[in-house]
Amino acid sequence: MSAPERSLRADARRNRESVIDAASELFARRGDNVQMEEIATRAGLGVGTLYRHFADKRALRAAIIGRRFEAMTSLARAAEELADPWAAFESLLLGYLESAEPDVAFRLAILGPEEAAWGDIVAEKTAFAAIVERVVQRAVDAGLLRADFRPDDFVLITRGAMANMSGSADWRRHLTLQLEGIRVAEL
Numbered sequence: 001m002s003a004p005e006r007s008l009r010a011d012a013r014r015n016r017e018s019v020i021d022a023a024s025e026l027f028a029r030r031g032d033n034v035q036m037e038e039i040a041t042r043a044g045l046g047v048g049t050l051y052r053h054f055a056d057k058r059a060l061r062a063a064i065i066g067r068r069f070e071a072m073t074s075l076a077r078a079a080e081e082l083a084d085p086w087a088a089f090e091s092l093l094l095g096y097l098e099s100a101e102p103d104v105a106f107r108l109a110i111l112g113p114e115e116a117a118w119g120d121i122v123a124e125k126t127a128f129a130a131i132v133e134r135v136v137q138r139a140v141d142a143g144l145l146r147a148d149f150r151p152d153d154f155v156l157i158t159r160g161a162m163a164n165m166s167g168s169a170d171w172r173r174h175l176t177l178q179l180e181g182i183r184v185a186e187l
Contacts, residue, residue, distance in 0.1 A: 016053045019044040020067060023060050028104035031113060032057065061109040066121035068106040069128050072096055076183040085142040088135050090179070093154065099173065107162045128133050146182050153182075 022042035026034040036057065040050040054060040061074075079092035100107055132151050139145035157178055164171040 012053075015043070015045055015049055016063075018045060019053055019060070020063050020186050023062055024064055024103070024105035027061075027064070027172070031108060032114075036060075058114060061112070061114075062119075062121050064105050065109050066124045068103060069121060069124035071133065072099055073124065073128045075099060076128055080131050080135055085135075085139040086144040086183070089139040089145060091130065092135050092174075093125070093157065093179075096158055097165075097171070100158070100162055101165050101171075107165060111159060111163055144184055146184060149182055 020037060023034070023039045026042055028040055033058075036050055036054075037047050039060070040047040045048065054063065075095045076092050079088050079095060081090040082091055100110075129151065132154050136145065136149060136151050136154060140147060140149055157175070160178070161171045161175050164174055
């Protein structure tokens with residue numbers, strides 16, 4: 001739960017979650033063409049309540065991303081505990097993408113033309129990024145991942161795969177090709 005959510009009363013927290021759920025569903029169906037008033041109606045709330053929680057669509061997209069990062073951080077912690085550095089890296093990468101696949105609103109928020117409001121989700125993003133960095137470094141140090149691979153490359157790979165999630169499994173084929181290109185060949 002993010003810091004803004006912890007300080008909310010129970011009813012305000014429910015309203016906030018209703019807005020995020022409604023926005024996620026509507027963004028997934030119609031992309032960024034959804035209006036704030038439609039989101040409020042879908043959430044069963046007044047537009048004023050929506051604006052008390054989110055100043056604009058950018059802040060709403062940040063909340064969607066933040067919620068997904070919270071879930072992915074738990075997944076990343078589990079991957080980090082794997083003893084094998086390559087298995088940890090691959091588990092983190094696949095887990096992240098498999099979690100993102102059904103969440104069209106998250107993918108649109110990450111891949112959309114407008115920069116996300118990262119300032120609103122610093123804690124969530126920082127926690128996830130720290131784990132990614134440790135998992136990547138461990139695989140590099142073990143000689144299983146290319147020596148020049150950086151945590152930013154993890155982001156590039158995931159964005160590329162998410163951009164190709166169109167209902168088919170082609171993103172998995174492309175991911176396999178990428179993994180084969182970055183994994184150090186065993187001698």
